[in-house]
Amino acid sequence: MSPAKEYALLCLENPLLDIQAEGDAALLEKYGLKPNDAILAEEKHLGLYEDLLNNYSAKLIAGGGAQNTARGAQYLLPPNSVVYLGGVGDDKYAAILHDAVKTAGLRVEYRVDPKQPTGRCGVIITDHNRSMCTDLGAANHYDLDHLKSPEVWKLVENASFYFVGGYHLTVCPPAIMALAEEAAKNDKVFVFSLSAPFIPQFFKDPLDATAPYWDYVIGNETEALSYAESHGLETKDIKEIAKHLAGLPKKNEKRSRVAIITQGTDPTIVAEAGKEVVEYEVHAIDKKLINDTTGAGDAFAAGFTAGLVAGESLAQCVDQGQWLAKLSIQELGPS
Ligand code: ADP
Ligand code: MG
Numbered sequence: 001m002s003p004a005k006e007y008a009l010l011c012l013e014n015p016l017l018d019i020q021a022e023g024d025a026a027l028l029e030k031y032g033l034k035p036n037d038a039i040l041a042e043e044k045h046l047g048l049y050e051d052l053l054n055n056y057s058a059k060l061i062a063g064g065g066a067q068n069t070a071r072g073a074q075y076l077l078p079p080n081s082v083v084y085l086g087g088v089g090d091d092k093y094a095a096i097l098h099d100a101v102k103t104a105g106l107r108v109e110y111r112v113d114p115k116q117p118t119g120r121c122g123v124i125i126t127d128h129n130r131s132m133c134t135d136l137g138a139a140n141h142y143d144l145d146h147l148k149s150p151e152v153w154k155l156v157e158n159a160s161f162y163f164v165g166g167y168h169l170t171v172c173p174p175a176i177m178a179l180a181e182e183a184a185k186n187d188k189v190f191v192f193s194l195s196a197p198f199i200p201q202f203f204k205d206p207l208d209a210t211a212p213y214w215d216y217v218i219g220n221e222t223e224a225l226s227y228a229e230s231h232g233l234e235t236k237d238i239k240e241i242a243k244h245l246a247g248l249p250k251k252n253e254k255r256s257r258v259a260i261i262t263q264g265t266d267p268t269i270v271a272e273a274g275k276e277v278v279e280y281e282v283h284a285i286d287k288k289l290i291n292d293t294t295g296a297g298d299a300f301a302a303g304f305t306a307g308l309v310a311g312e313s314l315a316q317c318v319d320q321g322q323w324l325a326k327l328s329i330q331e332l333g334p335s
């Protein structure tokens, strides 16, 4: 196996501070939120954050899907293995993020925007449901100039694995495409997360532009169904959808694509182009041990991707993803 290389994994998405609290039906109704969803905030949602902090004793937790994945992967890999890119403000929320990533040993190269607040994600927990409402703030101002700046691009060139969270499609598709091209050109590994049902639904075109570059595409069952619907696939069968994703045209033909769809406690579906679909059972934990399922998917992606970086087999990568996800849902927040 190749010797460990520093910062072999480079991740890109939206660094956010989660403002998370136990809520109730009335709170969901007040802001017109579904119990289980992830959306971008509109004008009518902007009071939610103060409401959560003032009236629901919300906790502040470092968040952002791919940032959680990056922290999780760094947790499993040798020191100085993972670097994460995204946009933050210059405020107390950014300071909290800096502390959290430092604790995790994750290197970040943030684009700091002094005029924008750090992004926030309101997370309302009701039973085992979570409703997420994100105001991207400074994360929305990430740009290609930052990615292409000499210090950052050097990190891009050095890395052998890229992990991009689908949420970034709402922010800076050119940065995603630059990483995608770099991966295909140099036979590096490009991992992409579908992130949320609204991505295939409302960001279909930029999503489809990235598809030929996916070496691994990771999503959950609701994201897979949303993909199928927005792309006119006449099936709701997760295995069929995974097969379809794996079989989409591919730019770098030296690697065959793998699609991985998690389904909570139901088996994880793995489709590799040209092969039989494989199901991996989940060893569900006792409901009483579940603290918070926020970020189960991010943790899965972390374990899985760390496995890829370490050169593990596909089955071991899935197993490690499931193991880390299980660990994570027993903690508060995507720890
Ligand atoms: P997301 O958080 O994106 O919705 P999932 O809900 O599919 O993702 O969860 C991702 C993974 O987390 C699952 O494949 C599984 O390995 C693990 N997981 C989720 N819920 C449980 C559970 N109750 N017990 C054990 N593992 C779980
Ligand atoms: Mg789920």
Ligand code: MG
Binding pocket: 195, 220, 296, 297, 298
């Ligand atoms: Mg997820």
